[in-house]
Amino acid sequence: MRTLVKQSLVDQIYIQIRDDIIEQVIPWGKRLNVNELQDKFGISSTPIREALNRLQKEGLIEYKNNIGANVISIEEKDIIEIQEVALTLDCAAIRYSMEKGKINEMAEELLYNIKCFQESDDEIKRAESIEQFSRVFYRYAENSRLIDMSKLIKGQQSMLRSAYRKEKEGSTSIENHIKIYNSVLKKDVDSAIAFMEQEYKEATGILLNYLK
Template sequence: MAAIKKQSLVDQIYQRLRENIITMQLPLGSHLNVNELQSQMGVSCTPIREAINRLQQEGLVVYENNVGARVLMLDEHDVREIQELAATLQVTAVRLALRQGDRQRMALEIREQIRRYEQALTPQEEVGAVHELVGVFYHNCGNKRLDNSMIAIQGQQLLLRYLYCSCAGHGKNQADFERIYQGVLKNDPDAIIAALRENAERALPGILRCLKEKTS
């Protein structure tokens, strides 16, 4: 039986703030006041600052001179840039993972995430399944620098996925994920990349519409 891992105080604060940002309970552009967070959470400023620094590394928090930390702002240009960068990284991750990883194990991991996605009851559960599905290629690409590059924007990607999954009438994407699964089985990186690209393109209008609704 695997040991139960205890989360540090910093981890707990980080996870709480991260979820609140991704689900937009903390609105885009809102100021993160350390003193207010201390009062709300009943902890010292040190773990809060460490958690905020981690969120900055993920691209969810930015620092401004004379202002301090705030949740990132997004407009249509930002969304397109994030999607373009993610697509570029995904191409490399997919090709390296199929070249160097265990395809049978990756296929099993992707099948499990498809199952989680199909059974998801909330946007958070959908987002988690999609995030882990795409993450299979990064975890198996054998390139830590590439994996670290994705970490730098993964918070922003999660936020965009949440926007899409929480948008009314967004629809499910099992067909795209099945194509990804089959691409792994057949060792066909081009098919996987095409499915990922088409999925992102299909989601873009919904993301932009939901972003406009939540920021207007």
């Protein structure tokens, strides 16, 4: 368990529970008992409840009448909807960022994340590299509302990325991201978006297979 720092206690609890949900240490659909979490962390219920409220706003947990807090369950319909929304936002970020014209600076950051993926044999770090690759487009899109919208789906998408890693079992690929990078270098917006759509199509198929 992480060392808890008094001045950021809620942050520490939030990060620990969030990580456990993302990595399925706490399974999808599992009830979160406040008393059990109090015993685990050795603290009062107040910071626990504050952390759970943050996780609810992020869409990772939900409250049900007469039951309490549960990690969200993810079914086939949920995977499709999460992927559709995330793809729509990613494609918008690609288009807006490339229209801003800072192609060289953006390409340099994209390449850095590709290299981080290629040089790492840690699947979690490789997944982080892929996530940061997409984040580049959001930063260069310079659209605060687009970024805020992406944050609403980010947590649920992280849950899917964890499932994706487990299904691929060490064979994750960055081939489509390299194609996106090359499209950026060519200033070909439509091609970059097409390869991102291809990436999501392949990933959605893998996730649906994982669910089965």
